[in-house]
Amino acid sequence: MNFKNKNIISIRDISKEQIEYIMKISAQVKAGTYPDLLKNKVLATLFFEPSTRTRLSFEAAISLSGGNYIGFADAINSSVKKGETLKDTIKTITGYCHAIVIRHPYEGAARVAAEVSKVPVINAGDGSNQHPTQTLLDLFTINEKFGKIDGLNIGLFGDLKYGRTVHSLSMALAYYNVNLYLISPELLQMPSYYKQHLKQSGVPFFEHETLNEIGKKLDILYVTRLQRERFGDPLEYEKMSGSYRVTEDTLLSLANHTKIMHPLPRVDEITPAVDTYENAIYFEQAHNGIFVRQALLGLVTGAIK
Numbered sequence: 001m002n003f004k005n006k007n008i009i010s011i012r013d014i015s016k017e018q019i020e021y022i023m024k025i026s027a028q029v030k031a032g033t034y035p036d037l038l039k040n041k042v043l044a045t046l047f048f049e050p051s052t053r054t055r056l057s058f059e060a061a062i063s064l065s066g067g068n069y070i071g072f073a074d075a076i077n078s079s080v081k082k083g084e085t086l087k088d089t090i091k092t093i094t095g096y097c098h099a100i101v102i103r104h105p106y107e108g109a110a111r112v113a114a115e116v117s118k119v120p121v122i123n124a125g126d127g128s129n130q131h132p133t134q135t136l137l138d139l140f141t142i143n144e145k146f147g148k149i150d151g152l153n154i155g156l157f158g159d160l161k162y163g164r165t166v167h168s169l170s171m172a173l174a175y176y177n178v179n180l181y182l183i184s185p186e187l188l189q190m191p192s193y194y195k196q197h198l199k200q201s202g203v204p205f206f207e208h209e210t211l212n213e214i215g216k217k218l219d220i221l222y223v224t225r226l227q228r229e230r231f232g233d234p235l236e237y238e239k240m241s242g243s244y245r246v247t248e249d250t251l252l253s254l255a256n257h258t259k260i261m262h263p264l265p266r267v268d269e270i271t272p273a274v275d276t277y278e279n280a281i282y283f284e285q286a287h288n289g290i291f292v293r294q295a296l297l298g299l300v301t302g303a304i305k
Helices: 018-028 052-063 087-091 109-116 131-144 162-171 192-200 234-245 272-276 282-300
Strands: 040-045 070-071 101-106 121-126 153-156 179-183 205-208 220-223 259-261
Touching: 018 131, 018 259, 018 282, 040 087, 040 162, 052 070, 052 101, 052 109, 052 121, 052 162, 052 282, 087 101, 087 109, 101 109, 109 121, 121 131, 121 282, 131 162, 131 259, 131 282, 162 192
Parallel strands: 040 070, 040 101, 101 121, 153 179, 153 220, 179 205, 220 259
Antiparallel strands: none
């Protein structure tokens, strides 16, 4: 399957067969099949807004595979501060590297970058739109834990309106035979566009405001933070956040086998006491990002045929 020079901007750009192939290669990378996979390759990491896990895991991915990286972690340290356009930044940097990873606060910025780049562009998050590599590592983790994705009951919990991770994940899960439970405050429900896509894809989904009714049904509880900055009333935020927090008591409303996932970073939506729960797999999930991103970089640069 040929991925060379393919841009990874949205999950919509990737077929189910391609997702399955990426997961297969990721498992091989994790098993040590491709040492020095990215030797002599250079990755440009262009982060116009803050990131910890995504940026560092991409940088670790290429470093551990024998390659190098260049870039910046804050737009204030780039020529954008001087007024340079995004297109000019990309046109310049495309001559310094074999692939570009970009995070940008504006929706559609990654696709604009791809339009002028001579090397493959990978979207590391554009506003509240998409975060495709997070979704790929989420799917890889789910498949690794359950040996499948089809047939699972998956709950998306928290801020479903602004969370780009759950937007991308819902698009990808539309390829599979799953039941989706959308658990959020009424004000932060999944946008209608994504619900319409699920409906058209034939994916059963159910909207709830609490875990009480469906917690025992879930194979996976995928938690996202409520974004304080979206609330005009701090008291309303505190009221809602208290209802969308996973504590040791919350575990009683889940099945014994329910895996708890989170794209991180967390604020207070999962208490530290839950970290010791054997089915809390969010740090393992984050660590899988290295293998998935190594595989993806190998594919789009042509290092893996």
